[in-house]
């Protein structure tokens with residue numbers, strides 16, 4: 663089955679050209695041979711209604727309006743049980759720090775799903791991982807902790823730099839985007855328990871800044887080999 667936690671409205675207009683492009687759920691619905699079931703979730707009711715109008719009524723498509731952190735755990739993942747021979751591909755494409763670690767941890771534990779995750783580097787840098795962390799809002803710190811799963815992100819994102827001087831002062835230095843993504847990759851393997859997590863590919867905007875890293879996490883070596891091949895091809899572009 664195909665599971666899209668942050669499915670969006672189904673189509674998007676490219677501002678520059680006025681062209682319409684298909685979003686992730688419509689791309690998934692066009693795949694041949696098709697997935698047997700599709701679970702599509704978005705928090706925004708207007709986007710879900712737009713998607714419903716595009717998809718039409720189909721018994722293999724289940725649309726949900728609401729927070730995917732709750733809906734995935736309570737209503738979707740229970741349909742992808744190992745002992746019922748169910749298997750899934752789960753796409754998690756948040757704009758920012760809107761995903762709870764428990765979703766990834768549960769997917770890892772269940773061993774039935776491959777996951778694509780857009781790791782939201784730009785939102786993290788804008789709202790939580792400041793060079794001088796003192797001014798970050800409490801709710802943004804909490805969102806970062808919810809995404810990471812615990813507060814260990816602090817030690818990964820900031821390392822002590824001893825200062826020259828008489829008093830042995832210690833300052834901190836922020837880790838690079840690549841280092842933070844690598845620490846999260848390790849968590850997907852060591853804490854969530856995915857057997858294979860290839861190096862993610864950085865996705866950049868027109869000024870070459872990294873907006874997010876595209877991760878793949880799986881329990882299958884064959885799936886991982888295919889994705890590594892694709893990542894290698896597109897990561898170089």
Ligand SMILES: C[S@@+](CC[C@H](N)C(=O)[O-])C[C@H]1O[C@@H](n2cnc3c(N)ncnc32)[C@H](O)[C@@H]1O
Pocket residue numbers: 667668669670671672673674684685686687703704705706709728729730731755756757760
């Ligand atoms: C980057 S867009 C997804 C785009 C989509 N993958 C596509 O290809 O068209 C992120 C979407 O997540 C939705 N969203 C934000 N927070 C959410 C949450 N907690 N649960 C479900 N959807 C959420 C937003 O309304 C938005 O449509």
